[in-house]
Amino acid sequence: MKIKALGTGSAFARPPLYNASLLIETKAQKRFLVDCGNSVPLGLDKAGLGPKDLDGILITHIHLDHIGGLEEIAFKNMYMLGGHKTPLIAPKAVIEGLKKRLMPALWRDHTGRLTLEDYFQVKAVDPDKSYKLGDFSYTFIPVKHVLAFPSYAIYFKTPRRRTFFSADAMFDAELITRMAKISDVIIYDTQLFTGGVHCSLEELQTLPKEIKKKILCHHYGNNYKQFKPAPMKWLKQGQVI
Numbered sequence: 001m002k003i004k005a006l007g008t009g010s011a012f013a014r015p016p017l018y019n020a021s022l023l024i025e026t027k028a029q030k031r032f033l034v035d036c037g038n039s040v041p042l043g044l045d046k047a048g049l050g051p052k053d054l055d056g057i058l059i060t061h062i063h064l065d066h067i068g069g070l071e072e073i074a075f076k077n078m079y080m081l082g083g084h085k086t087p088l089i090a091p092k093a094v095i096e097g098l099k100k101r102l103m104p105a106l107w108r109d110h111t112g113r114l115t116l117e118d119y120f121q122v123k124a125v126d127p128d129k130s131y132k133l134g135d136f137s138y139t140f141i142p143v144k145h146v147l148a149f150p151s152y153a154i155y156f157k158t159p160r161r162r163t164f165f166s167a168d169a170m171f172d173a174e175l176i177t178r179m180a181k182i183s184d185v186i187i188y189d190t191q192l193f194t195g196g197v198h199c200s201l202e203e204l205q206t207l208p209k210e211i212k213k214k215i216l217c218h219h220y221g222n223n224y225k226q227f228k229p230a231p232m233k234w235l236k237q238g239q240v241i
């Protein structure tokens with residue numbers, strides 16, 4: 001299993017940074033996308049990939065910088081790819097949120113309302129439960145982000161590498177410390193200023209050095225080069241870990 005940073009940008013980042021997303025490739029050459037924000041279809045274009053090249057899409061929460069590209073994929077599936085249905089994997093609460101946010105735009109008319117299942121193979125999973133996918137397992141883990149709806153991190157595990165991907169999360173020293181004990185790499189939300197619903201670089205710097213050495217910072221703004229994350233590192237767009 002290889003994890004590629006398809007996008008490392010925040011909600012407000014502009015190209016060349018795309019919205020935070022991962023592309024996972026398994027030994028059997030299956031590909032899974034993690035999160036699909038507004039600018040992620042541009043990142044997929046750059047990687048030469050379309051909906052049919054994806055064996056699944058995992059979604060962590062319903063902010064548009066994590067789901068805004070799904071409408072394009074849904075319409076491509078329905079109208080350009082003969083009804084192809086990309087597997088869509090998320091915790092039940094996220095699936096319910098997707099139905100509310102995506103569906104009004106995906107209904108064809110008032111007489112024949114379509115469902116999310118008409119566009120995707122929907123798989124609703126339980127948080128804190130491990131599922132196998134190709135040569136890795138994944139577990140959605142609840143994180144603190146906004147109060148309005150649930151948000152999740154994902155813990156990826158292979159016999160060789162354990163990776164904790166926070167997606168969007170506030171600073172949570174207890175969670176980071178707990179996950180650092182069972183992770184080789186931590187990809188954590190890193191806002192370049194403190195405040196709001198994201199973890200900041202300043203907050204991450206308060207962690208012990210041995211934990212920081214495991215952290216790759218993602219979900220940052222275009223001005224990230226003005227900041228020094230050491231001993232943490234930036235997760236660079238296109239980087240394979």
Ligand SMILES: [Zn+2]
Pocket residue numbers: 061063145168
């Ligand atoms: Zn968010």
